[in-house]
Amino acid sequence: MARAAQRCKVELSALCGPWRLGVLVYSFYRATRVQRESIYVVPVFEDSVFQRRSRFALEQPGPQRQISAAGVILQFGDFELTIIRECTFSLDGGALFGVVPKALWSKTCCVDESNRVKLACNLLLIESPHGAALVETGMGARWNESERKRFQMNTLVDPSNMVASAGLQHSDIEIVILSHLHFDHAGGATTLQDERLVPAFPRAKYYVQRGEREFAQSANARARGSYRSSDYEPLEEAGVLQLIEGDQEILPGVRVMVTGGHTAHHQAVMIESEDKRGIYFADIIPTKDHLSPPWVMGYDHFPLQSCDVKNELLTRAANENWLVIFDHEVGTPWGHVGLSNKGKFEWHPLPADTLQN
Numbered sequence: 001m002a003r004a005a006q007r008c009k010v011e012l013s014a015l016c017g018p019w020r021l022g023v024l025v026y027s028f029y030r031a032t033r034v035q036r037e038s039i040y041v042v043p044v045f046e047d048s049v050f051q052r053r054s055r056f057a058l059e060q061p062g063p064q065r066q067i068s069a070a071g072v073i074l075q076f077g078d079f080e081l082t083i084i085r086e087c088t089f090s091l092d093g094g095a096l097f098g099v100v101p102k103a104l105w106s107k108t109c110c111v112d113e114s115n116r117v118k119l120a121c122n123l124l125l126i127e128s129p130h131g132a133a134l135v136e137t138g139m140g141a142r143w144n145e146s147e148r149k150r151f152q153m154n155t156l157v158d159p160s161n162m163v164a165s166a167g168l169q170h171s172d173i174e175i176v177i178l179s180h181l182h183f184d185h186a187g188g189a190t191t192l193q194d195e196r197l198v199p200a201f202p203r204a205k206y207y208v209q210r211g212e213r214e215f216a217q218s219a220n221a222r223a224r225g226s227y228r229s230s231d232y233e234p235l236e237e238a239g240v241l242q243l244i245e246g247d248q249e250i251l252p253g254v255r256v257m258v259t260g261g262h263t264a265h266h267q268a269v270m271i272e273s274e275d276k277r278g279i280y281f282a283d284i285i286p287t288k289d290h291l292s293p294p295w296v297m298g299y300d301h302f303p304l305q306s307c308d309v310k311n312e313l314l315t316r317a318a319n320e321n322w323l324v325i326f327d328h329e330v331g332t333p334w335g336h337v338g339l340s341n342k343g344k345f346e347w348h349p350l351p352a353d354t355l356q357n
């Protein structure tokens, strides 16, 4: 947290002054050649609260609101998208790449002395004219010291307001979409209040596939360790867990699509506004290093299905220039996918300064 805050200050000091900010925004456009998306750069100053959006906002300025931390909002049709980096954590590299030999995967990502690879929990905040939706809730705060140490967990947000970087409060979130119920996705869904677990987003309805909820309860010894009933039972008790069956539109332009693969009822999130399309792959493609369809996580329950679904969705993403978002990428988690003349998927991230959290 302290390191992230420090980094923000360093980066943001370079933004002070409208001149430099203007140059930065202009450079961003030139560098990326992203013609269809535009950004708001929302600077923050150490001891003051920035109360309006940058005057360099390029289209459709939104309502004024207080910004309490740095954040960059991607304008996507009439949606505003923000990545909330909730935490970083580490998992065993072998488990992360399944049957892919270490001799191959270690060329593309760093590994520590314990064979662990650093990951992030990247939540997607979608602000649309129809409401604010948060995709995933990350690890959350309900972990003891030994668990935090085991996962090398580093929480990067204030658990009492994980959407602060977008200038919102938990009570502003009307919809929470959970791709599945593993603890690194649903861990922040509930919170302890007066010694009782309650929904962390008090006004939200939470959407997950009915089959995923049923599986979480009946998971066998191999799968059980990834679920905690404390992440979802309090949602049911509060009557806010919406169990859906199959693909469904949650908000106009925001649709869940069952992918299977990672778990039988795992869902990705498709976003569509005006002429733009995007996808939050969740755990079907967790990082840029999982772009190759056969590079499937060892955690996946149905790895052959993962491979096929990845190939199908990435082909569409490349052909139709979708915005692509990876849930566990520790580098820049959003960008576009290309197809090389050798038929390989290539990653073209948005600039790193579109993620300042």
Ligand SMILES: [Zn+2]
Binding pocket: 180, 182, 262, 283
């Ligand atoms: Zn998972």
